[in-house]
Amino acid sequence: MFFNSIIAVAILTYTVSSAPTIMPRVTNSTSTATVPTKPVSTDAIQQLLLAPLAQDRFTTLNDNANFVFDFGAQSLKTAPGGFGGELAAANRKNFPALIGSGSGMAVGFLGGCGFNTPHVHPRATELQIVVDGTIVTEMVPENGVMDPKDPTKRRVIQNTLTKFQMTPFYQGSIHTQFNPSCEPATFIASFNSEDFGAGQVLDETFAFDEQVVSAAFGQAIDGNDVDKFKGKIPATIAKGVMDCLNKCPNIKRK
Structure with a gap:
């Protein structure tokens, strides 16, 4: 199954990799916004969280620039230095104008063969739309959701999305995105939470x-070998799958 191959590649690729290589940005790192993102102090964030009325928040956010978030700004990326791309996310901490909105957003820049490793969002459902390139998505729902073609296996919902196509990833579900081409791809993700969070499954x-790790893998990984894997599992966006790397000779593997 494709999902299982991705898990295997995520482990094996980083067992043999050396120091991570930062992939080039898909977009220019220099901001093109006419109004730059303006930071808000911790005290101001607390005031926003405690504001008795929504209209009181506008008094705290007294600069129009407080309502602009620039996803192209290097300093606002939440996963800099990914092996196969980068991710920028807007949440209520780094974009306090979201406080009270119940919403968040992220933009993912996947380089050629870029792979956003399997992860979950503990507090939100994600709606993801591809705005450039092609992205293969996979989602594994909760226990008890079985493959309609083979009830003995878990259901894995896999789709290949092209420009302007969208798919949902439900709150708490394990999901992943992979760019199967040699060219960059970009996606935009919206969340129904100001604090959606993320947990990378393998890293966790x-x-x-x-x-515990050895037992979880059915003793396929000896307990003495676990430390060899730790620190080599990518934190977020990785570079794989091998079939893609093999057809893209210009992409460095480390």
Whole structure:
């Protein structure tokens, strides 16, 4: 199954990789917004969270620039230095104008063969739309959702999205995105939470005690070998799958 191959590649690729390489940005790192994003102090964020009325928030956000978030600004990226791309996310901490809106947003810049490793959002459902290139998406729902063609297997919802096509990733579901081409791809993701959060499944799994990890993998990984994997699992956007890398000779593998 494609999802299983992605998991395997995520582990094996970074077992043999050396230091990470920062992929070039898909867009220019220099902001093109006419009004730059203006930071808001921690005290101001607390005032916004405690404001008795929505109209009181406008008094705290007294500069029009407080209502602009520039996804192209290098300083606002939440996952800089990814192996296969970068991600910028707007939440209520780095964009306090969202406080009270119940909404958040992210933009993902996947380089050729870029792979946003399997992850979950603990507090939100994600609606993702591709705005440039092609992206393969996969989602594994909760326990008990089985493949209609083979009820003995979990259902994996896989789709290939092209420009302006969208798919949902439900709150708490494991999902992933992969750019199968040698050219960059970009997606925009909206969330029904100001604090959607994210947890990378492999990174979190290997954070457990080594004996727990070994048991979770059915002893396929010896407890003594767990430390070899830790620190080599990519935090977010990785560079894989091997079939894609093999057809894109201009993409460096480390």
